[in-house]
Amino acid sequence: MTQSLAIRPMTRPEAVGHIALTIAEGWNPGLHDTEAFLACDPDAFIAAELDGKVIGGGAITAYGDSFGFMGLFIMHPELRRQGLGSQLWRARRDRLLARLNPGATIGMDGVFAMADWYARGGFVLSHRNLxxxxxxxxxxxxxxxxxxxxxxxxxxxxxxxxxxxxxxxxxxxxxxxxxxxxxxxxxxxxxxxxxxxxxxxxxxxxxxxxxxxxxxxxxxxxxxxxxxxxxxxxxxxxxxxxxxxxxxxxxxxxxxxxxxxxxxxxxxxxxxxxxxxxxxxxxxxxxx
The missing domain is CATH 3.40.630.90 (Aminopeptidase)
Structure with missing residues (x-):
């Protein structure tokens, strides 16, 4: 049985730490990307907590109320493929939709291997960014x-x-x-x-x-x-x-x-x- 996560906003230090996780994932962030990301939308970062420990998170960036973007989706490696990431991803999508006007568009850049899974969550492929x-x-x-x-x-x-x-x-x-x-x-x-x-x-x-x-x-x-x-x-x-x-x-x-x-x-x-x-x-x- 999949355990239930506590989904909540990240604190600023947690958001900084989460962005740092992208280094271990090989995403190669810019040296000062954290400052720009938090300036863009300080409320974007969402944590997944299990037994009092943050085990993953991601950003749900709102650009006003007409467009949003989902990114920085990371689960701790030892807790992947247990259904926990799916809980977090759906919660992030729904929270971002709630932050935007009805009918607003949400974008994302997902790894190719996950595109079919994201499609089941309502997303449609536009093109590839290489x-x-x-x-x-x-x-x-x-x-x-x-x-x-x-x-x-x-x-x-x-x-x-x-x-x-x-x-x-x-x-x-x-x-x-x-x-x-x-x-x-x-x-x-x-x-x-x-x-x-x-x-x-x-x-x-x-x-x-x-x-x-x-x-x-x-x-x-x-x-x-x-x-x-x-x-x-x-x-x-x-x-x-x-x-x-x-x-x-x-x-x-x-x-x-x-x-x-x-x-x-x-x-x-x-x-x-x-x-x-x-x-x-x-x-x-x-x-x-």
Whole structure:
């Protein structure tokens, strides 16, 4: 008989510890992802408690009341395959639905092996997001690009509006943290006085990771990539790419990047109406 879990909000220290568990899972978080995740939605983290001990948890991030994202779903290894994770996952889904307006969409990035199971919980496959990796030579330097400026030089309202075209809901608190935290480089592409894209690269437990990479077109994405990649000089560079985006896939192939991981992007509810053609690199698998 499956034991009954106590499902409750995590304390802030518990949330910090839970995010640290992603290192053991090989998820390779950014050095300061915790700060951005908690700035985005401090009430997102849910704990599963058994006999007074936290044995797992996950995030149910609400972006206002119109869109949510499920991520960071982890159970302690010795308690997996006992039905406990299923209890937690369903409880998280239902709690997130209760935080949103009726009919709101929830997204998630799940490992391929679990996609059928998530489908039984109401989620429908949209596409695959694939992680690519390359080694950046230690002597690679960033060439000057007249079109590239620090993202913080752009009026935040303009940057947030561009981000909103590529993401299903406003995420101002997250974005402010994401472009200003340490150990990262955030740049914007400006053409004829208009914002035409932006990207962020951050240091992770292993190497560096680009995310997001949003651009009006392939040429702009290439310039942003060239401005961000040298940040990883002497180490590995990762980027998560939507598989249906042919220009994005062509770009990682052109740079000799190898596929190393992937997730199924799934939605409960309508697939968001965003500028998918601008999304060359996903922001995070954990928060969307």
């Amino acid at each position: 992680r690519f990796c390359m080694d950046v030579p230690a002597d690679r330097v960033c060439e000057p690009f007249a079109e590239i400026v620090p993202a913080t030089d752009i009026p935040f309202e303009a940057l947030a509006a561009y981000d909103r075209s590529c993401f299903p809901a406003p995420r101002d608190a997250f974005l402010k943290a994401w472009i200003t935290l340490p150990d990262r480089k955030a740049v914007a592409l400006v053409r004829d006085g208009q914002l035409a894209g932006y990207g962020v690269v951050r240091r992770c437990r292993e190497g560096c990771k680009i995310g997001p990479l949003f651009a009006d077109d392939a040429d702009g994405a290439e310039v942003l990539f060239a401005a961000l990649a040298p940040f990883a000089a002497g180490g590995s560079l990762f980027m998560d790419v939507p598989e249906p985006h042919t220009d994005a896939m062509a770009m990682v192939v052109r740079h000799g990047m190898s596929e190393v991981f992937g997730c199924a992007r799934m939605y409960l509810g309508a697939i968001p109406d965003i500028a998918h053609e601008r999304v060359y690199g996903v922001t995070t698998f954990e928060l969307g």
